[in-house]
Amino acid sequence: MSRPLMRTAGAAAVLAAALAASGCSGASSGASSDLGTITMMAPYFEAQPPAADGAAMKKLDEITGKNLNVTWVPNSSYEEKTNITLASSEIPHVMIIQSKSPGFVKNAEAGAFWDLTDKLAKYPNLKTTMPEVQKNASVNGKVYGVFRGRSPIRASVMFRQDWMDKLGLQPPKTVEDLYNIAKAFTERDPDGNGKNDTWGITIPKWGALGTNSPYDIIEEWFGAGNRWTERDGKLVPSFETDEFLQADRFIKKMVDEKLINADFATFDGTKWNEPFLNGKGGIIVDVDSRVSQIVGLFKQADPANYTTKVGFVGNLTGPDGKLRAHPTDGYAGFIAIPKAKVRTEADLDQVLKFLDKLNSKDAAIVLNNGIEGVNFSVKDGKAVPVSPETPEAKAVNADVKSGLAQLGMNVAGNQFYQPKQASDYEQKVYDRRIEVMAEDLKSAVYNPAASLVSPTYVAKGVQLDNIVADARIKYLAGQIDEQGLKDAIKLWNTSGGDKVKDEINKLWQDSRK
Amino acid sequence: MTVTQLESGEREATSSKRTPPAPRRRRSFAVHFAHYKWLYLLLLPGLAYFIVFRYGPMYGVTIAFKDFVPFLGINDSQWVGFRHFQDFFANPDFPRLLGNTLILAFLNLGVGFPLTIVLALLLNEVRLTILKRTVQTLVYLPHFLSWTIVASLSFLLFALDVGPLFTFLNGVFGTHVDFLSNPNWFRPLIVLQDVWKNTGWGTIIFLAALATVDQEQYEAAVIDGAGRFRRIWHITLPSIRSTIIVMLILAVGQVLNTGFEQIYLMTNALNRSVADVFDTYVYFVGITQGAYSYSTAVGLFKSVVGIVLIFGTNWVAKRFNQSGLF
Numbered sequence: 065m066s067r068p069l070m071r072t073a074g075a076a077a078v079l080a081a082a083l084a085a086s087g088c089s090g091a092s093s094g095a096s097s098d099l100g101t102i103t104m105m106a107p108y109f110e111a112q113p114p115a116a117d118g119a120a121m122k123k124l125d126e127i128t129g130k131n132l133n134v135t136w137v138p139n140s141s142y143e144e145k146t147n148i149t150l151a152s153s154e155i156p157h158v159m160i161i162q163s164k165s166p167g168f169v170k171n172a173e174a175g176a177f178w179d180l181t182d183k184l185a186k187y188p189n190l191k192t193t194m195p196e197v198q199k200n201a202s203v204n205g206k207v208y209g210v211f212r213g214r215s216p217i218r219a220s221v222m223f224r225q226d227w228m229d230k231l232g233l234q235p236p237k238t239v240e241d242l243y244n245i246a247k248a249f250t251e252r253d254p255d256g257n258g259k260n261d262t263w264g265i266t267i268p269k270w271g272a273l274g275t276n277s278p279y280d281i282i283e284e285w286f287g288a289g290n291r292w293t294e295r296d297g298k299l300v301p302s303f304e305t306d307e308f309l310q311a312d313r314f315i316k317k318m319v320d321e322k323l324i325n326a327d328f329a330t331f332d333g334t335k336w337n338e339p340f341l342n343g344k345g346g347i348i349v350d351v352d353s354r355v356s357q358i359v360g361l362f363k364q365a366d367p368a369n370y371t372t373k374v375g376f377v378g379n380l381t382g383p384d385g386k387l388r389a390h391p392t393d394g395y396a397g398f399i400a401i402p403k404a405k406v407r408t409e410a411d412l413d414q415v416l417k418f419l420d421k422l423n424s425k426d427a428a429i430v431l432n433n434g435i436e437g438v439n440f441s442v443k444d445g446k447a448v449p450v451s452p453e454t455p456e457a458k459a460v461n462a463d464v465k466s467g468l469a470q471l472g473m474n475v476a477g478n479q480f481y482q483p484k485q486a487s488d489y490e491q492k493v494y495d496r497r498i499e500v501m502a503e504d505l506k507s508a509v510y511n512p513a514a515s516l517v518s519p520t521y522v523a524k525g526v527q528l529d530n531i532v533a534d535a536r537i538k539y540l541a542g543q544i545d546e547q548g549l550k551d552a553i554k555l556w557n558t559s560g561g562d563k564v565k566d567e568i569n570k571l572w573q574d575s576r577k
Numbered sequence: 578m579t580v581t582q583l584e585s586g587e588r589e590a591t592s593s594k595r596t597p598p599a600p601r602r603r604r605s606f607a608v609h610f611a612h613y614k615w616l617y618l619l620l621l622p623g624l625a626y627f628i629v630f631r632y633g634p635m636y637g638v639t640i641a642f643k644d645f646v647p648f649l650g651i652n653d654s655q656w657v658g659f660r661h662f663q664d665f666f667a668n669p670d671f672p673r674l675l676g677n678t679l680i681l682a683f684l685n686l687g688v689g690f691p692l693t694i695v696l697a698l699l700l701n702e703v704r705l706t707i708l709k710r711t712v713q714t715l716v717y718l719p720h721f722l723s724w725t726i727v728a729s730l731s732f733l734l735f736a737l738d739v740g741p742l743f744t745f746l747n748g749v750f751g752t753h754v755d756f757l758s759n760p761n762w763f764r765p766l767i768v769l770q771d772v773w774k775n776t777g778w779g780t781i782i783f784l785a786a787l788a789t790v791d792q793e794q795y796e797a798a799v800i801d802g803a804g805r806f807r808r809i810w811h812i813t814l815p816s817i818r819s820t821i822i823v824m825l826i827l828a829v830g831q832v833l834n835t836g837f838e839q840i841y842l843m844t845n846a847l848n849r850s851v852a853d854v855f856d857t858y859v860y861f862v863g864i865t866q867g868a869y870s871y872s873t874a875v876g877l878f879k880s881v882v883g884i885v886l887i888f889g890t891n892w893v894a895k896r897f898n899q900s901g902l903f
Contacts, residue, residue: 147867151647167647167867176648271846327737329758329847404648526866527670530849537846541758559669 099414101131103156103405105149107139108467119438119456120463123430128421136467150176155405157415160470161209162397166522172208177400178412181207187420192475197394200514204571209398210419213474216391217378217501217508219281220352225375227254227346238381239285239314242347246323249346264323266345268333271537273303273529274511276392278349279315279536284390284509286311286382292513292568299513299572300565303532303553309546310383316540329537337361352376352497356485359493371489378500379507389504393514399473422471425479431472432480434460440481447481516575518567520560528564531556641874654870661874670858678854678879681840682832684768690828692776694821697783698809713784716777727770728842732757735766758847770839786820787813822894830887833879855879 108114113136114121124132135156137145147167149155161168171177181202184190190210192198201211221236223245228235231252236242246264248254254262270277274291284290287307292299302308318324325331325345337354339345341361348354355376362370379389399419406415421427433440433447439457440447450457472480485491521528535552538544544552557565610617636651641661643654665671696716703709719727734742735756747753756762794812803811814821837856844852855875863872891903 144864147647147864150867151869165865165867170646170867171648174646174648176646269845327755327758330732330737330755330845523868527668527862534846534849541847543760543847555669 099130099157099411101133102128102158102415102418104132104134104158104160104471105145105156106134106136106160106467106470107142107162108136108470109139110462110466112462112466114463114467115459118459118463119435120430120460120468123435124422124427127424127427127430128418130418134471150402155402157401157405158419159400159402160212160397161400164203164517166526168400169203169517169522172203172206172400175403177208177402178406179206179208180210180401180416181205183412183416184210187416189420189423190416190473190475193477194394194475196510198475200393200511201395201398202515203517205515205575209400210423210473210475211395211398212470212472213477214392214394214396215501216394217389217504218351218353218392219276219379219390219504220350220355220376220497220500221378221380222340222348222350222355222358222374222376224249224254224340224343224346224373226372228375229372230254230256235375235377236380237377238385239282239383242380243314243318243323246318246347247321250321250323254346255343261344263325263339263345265318265347265349266325266331266336266339267328267349268331268336269329270333271329271533273533273536276351276390279312281349281379281390282315283308283311284388285380286314287384287386287388290390290509290511292511293509294512299569301556301561303536303556307382309549312536312539312549313546316542319540320542329541341365352378352501355497356490356493359490363487363490374493376497376500378504387504387507388509389507391505391508391510393511419473423473423475428472428474428479429481431468432464432478433483434464439464440483442481443484445481446484448484449486513568513572516568516571518564518571520563520567524560525564528556528559528561531559638873638877640870641877643870645870645873647869657870661871662878664871665875665878670853673850674853674855674858677851678833678835681764681767681835681854684764685771685835686828686832688768689772689776689779690825692772693779694783696776697780697787698813700780700784701787701813702805702809713777713780716780718777719774720778722774724774724836724838724842727774728839731766731770731843757843758845760848760851763843763848763851767839767843770843771836782824783817783820786817790816826887826890826894829890830883832886833883 114134116134121132121134135154142162143165146159146161146165149159150167150171184192184198184207192211192213194213197213197216198207198211199205201207201209221242223235227233227249228245231248231254233245233248234241236245242265249262249264251260253260265278267278271279274280280290283302288302288305288311289307291302293302293305294300295305315324319326319328325339336348336350337358340348340358348358355374359370359374362373366373379387381387401412401415406412422431429436434457436442438450439453439460440449442448449461453461482494485494518525531552535544535549539546539549640651640654642656642658643651644657644660645651645654700709700713703712732740734740736743737755737757738744743756746756754762756766790813794816795808798808798812833855835854835856837860840852840854841857841860844857855878859872859876859879862868862875
């Protein structure tokens with residue numbers, strides 16, 4: 065017997081065993097009274113997950129009146145773990161679902177999660193003030209979870225301000241400006257070392273479609289829309305528009321002229337800041353929070369001069385002079401309740417009451433700021449970190465940073481304190497970020513199909529999208545020409561994309577009735 | 578007349594003499610069993626292992642023929658027949674995956690397997706024991722590094738414009754090839770990594786076989802005036818021929834296991850067209866996208882190809898008058 069079969073069989077066996085076990089364990093947890101402890105599954109982002117018995121967790125237990133037991137999973141493997149957990153006996157009461165992945169949608173449509181569409185409004189803290197976002201987070205209008213709200217506008221262009229000053233350049237307003245600055249950064253020796261060793265924009269290995277990558281952002285600026293766009297009364301994928309090709313031609317020109325790092329197809333995303341800090345690549349197109357991050361890193365390296373290093377703007381206008389800001393869908397996954405664990409309506413009510421408390425102002429402050437008087441104090445409505453940092457404060461700060469904020473939903477806007485930045489300059493940068501993003505919000509172009517989930521796309525959308533995503537990178541790298549890119553888009557259509565388009569359009573028509 | 582015909586002929590002959598035959602055979606098995614009962618007891622743990630961990634789980638393979646939804650479980654998911662297989666064979670990815678897997682597999686086999694034998698022969702010819710031992714240890718070492726480390730090393734060595742091997746090779750040949758993203762270099766890179774990591778380790782069995790070769794034959798050959806290459810060709814290689822055949826059959830059975838980690842780590846958008854193999858595909862589609870049924874079907878297909886290859890090689894080995902595995 066050969067090994068591969070064993071492996072497949074082995075994986076299946078784990079599932080089988082897990083399912084069998086879930087049948088047994090279900091009986092013990094079926095009683096509706098046994099909800100003193102709420103189990104949750106959530107991602108964390110640092111080397112260590114938040115401490116299970118930390119002061120912040122205890123405070124949350126106090127606020128919610130439940131014993132909260134969170135299984136923290138490293139963010140990098142969260143998607144995998146979600147799929148495996150759904151097939152196992154270890155299902156928690158509450159699960160953070162990061163995306164409407166095929167695995168999730170299939171389970172949800174089979175009835176694995178409670179449909180919360182008509183339930184959320186009954187709980188004061190779960191009633192959203194942003195119904196559009198709640199709709200985006202739904203599966204064809206069915207709400208399977210409490211969405212985790214995020215600022216819708218995050219796209220930003222950040223650049224080396226010291227280079228701009230040296231070359232006498234103005235901050236970019238249009239994509240043409242972006243090109244000119246990138247060219248100047250590459251060819252006019254902005255660091256003044258006499259060597260031709262700098263480039264304009266740094267782009268990491270980040271190719272998938274619709275992931276808010278620099279490619280997606282620039283394409284939207286050109287007018288290709290946000291994943292889907294309406295043309296002649298029908299929805300078409302962004303990559304079928306002329307603007308998409310135009311934008312990619314623009315990026316390719318920069319690649320050809322070496323204004324973009326040559327290893328963009330293989331460059332490790334976790335090292336994205338390095339060329340910027342080391343004075344190699346002077347521009348990054350990414351979320352605006354990176355601006356503050358980079359300012360902080362410069363401050364660490366050179367506290368005397370860090371205020372002159374970083375400049376940034378928001379979204380840029382396209383070649384036609386119109387501003388189309390790139391928004392996210394306004395949420396970062398949602399918190400869903402599996403039926404396998406929460407069996408009755410009465411239990412569901414308890415869990416929702418728990419989530420309601422977890423979304424109260426008091427809990428939001430613990431999740432995002434920490435504990436007042438321990439790691440921060442409030443001044444002018446802002447959270448000021450306790451300084452010098454006590455061991456207790458350090459522990460709480462670490463927990464907040466690592467993952468506690470992941471449990472927050474903020475469906476009625478942010479109720480916690482804005483953090484007071486460490487220095488006046490950093491505060492200025494922070495305030496300006498808020499300002500720029502608020503201004504861009506007026507020009508946001510949303511994904512009209514955000515809430516629509518087509519069955520064909522669930523079955524093979526990711527493979528389909530890979531066809532175009534890989535072709536895009538190949539085209540930029542010069543492995544294929546524009547005809548090759550068009551052929552790939554044709555292949556997307558013939559491999560099942562046609563069906564996806566039909567289904568999405570039908571769902572879209574239905575949703576507008 | 579084949580062996581089985583002979584056996585059955587004999588059996589008929591014996592059974593016609595002594596009647597009734599069936600109870601006798603049963604009794605003889607009972608006697609046999611009673612006699613060896615402790616040995617049979619020893620067999621139990623191994624048997625249990627195979628049943629519990631190897632055969633039992635095969636029940637789960639049924640999800641390849643179902644539309645498996647974890648929430649519903651294996652039993653309650655809908656049967657869909659061969660739909661996942663049809664989808665897979667009709668998929669434009671299919672010929673590419675099959676081609677990539679086979680090419681990589683046979684490149685690894687075609688380069689790695691002979692190199693292992695050559696290295697074993699070379700080591701065998703080294704007369705200075707201390708040198709032989711040192712070299713052996715050094716070539717075993719890479720086997721103990723994980724693929725993550727091997728991939729990281731490759732990324733450092735071949736990094737665009739700064740990696741030492743990148744600058745050296747491109748300097749010597751006056752080119753500007755990005756080995757890490759150029760699809761033409763993907764396969765050589767994979768084979769190179771594989772050779773570097775596994776060749777030394779693979780020599781162990783051959784060295785053991787080489788140690789059993791009758792030394793007197795060499796002495797006789799030396800007297801007859803045979804040089805080193807003659808001795809290797811006429812004595813060493815024929816002596817370890819059966820080992821080579823068995824190792825080859827085993828290697829062919831493993832051939833489609835192209836190494837998930839290695840390929841996964843070395844893949845990027847530019848070389849994906851040559852890098853996608855069954856193993857990585859099953860991971861992407863099955864684990865990350867939750868298409869369990871479809872990916873099980875793909876894995877099952879891969880296993881069938883693997884079985885065909887094992888039996889095929891065994892058959893070929895027998896045709897060439899060698900003892901096969903079974």
